[in-house]
Amino acid sequence: MYTSILATLPVMISIIALIVSFMSYRNERNNxxxxxxxxxxxxxxxxxxxxxxxxxxxxxxxxxxxxxxxxKSKIDLYIIFDKETYNKFEEKLNHCVVNSYTDNxxxxxxxxxxxxxNSVWIRIKTEAGIATKDERKINKILNKKQ
Numbered sequence: 001m002y003t004s005i006l007a008t009l010p011v012m013i014s015i016i017a018l019i020v021s022f023m024s025y026r027n028e029r030n031n032x033x034x035x036x037x038x039x040x041x042x043x044x045x046x047x048x049x050x051x052x053x054x055x056x057x058x059x060x061x062x063x064x065x066x067x068x069x070x071x072k073s074k075i076d077l078y079i080i081f082d083k084e085t086y087n088k089f090e091e092k093l094n095h096c097v098v099n100s101y102t103d104n105x106x107x108x109x110x111x112x113x114x115x116x117x118n119s120v121w122i123r124i125k126t127e128a129g130i131a132t133k134d135e136r137k138i139n140k141i142l143n144k145k146q
Contacts, residue, residue, distance in 0.1 A: 041124045044078060045117055051075045052113050059096050060106065068097045089116045 055071045072093055079086050089112040096109050 041120060045120055048075065048078050049113075049117065051078070055093075055096075056106065056109070059101055059109075062101060065097055072097055085116050085119050088112050 051071060051074055055068065055075065058068055058071060075093065076090075079090065092105070092109045092112045096105055099105060
């Protein structure tokens, strides 16, 4: 009896080692994908922020609407307009393209930009598994107020 148990022990150990190896591989693969996606989204945030900075500078200085449209078109390439946060941002951006500078319009556009970028930042942290419960609550509240 002990001989049969001893004979099957190496097989069982091999099966366990294969299972552990597979789980480790799968977890590592998911971590790599998550890191790549997070890095790309961080670059996305930086690019959108840079374009918005340029747009706001031109808007404050009273640039020609055509010049603002060119910058806006570059921003549009980064945005998927199927979410409420993005749609409010787009609405404010369009408003600023066709209207002259006012402090109120400027503030509203900055606020919508910050909400949108914050929403993406929280999503990055959530997908990476590091978002806190409070951040999710704040994001939910921000999205409801829009």
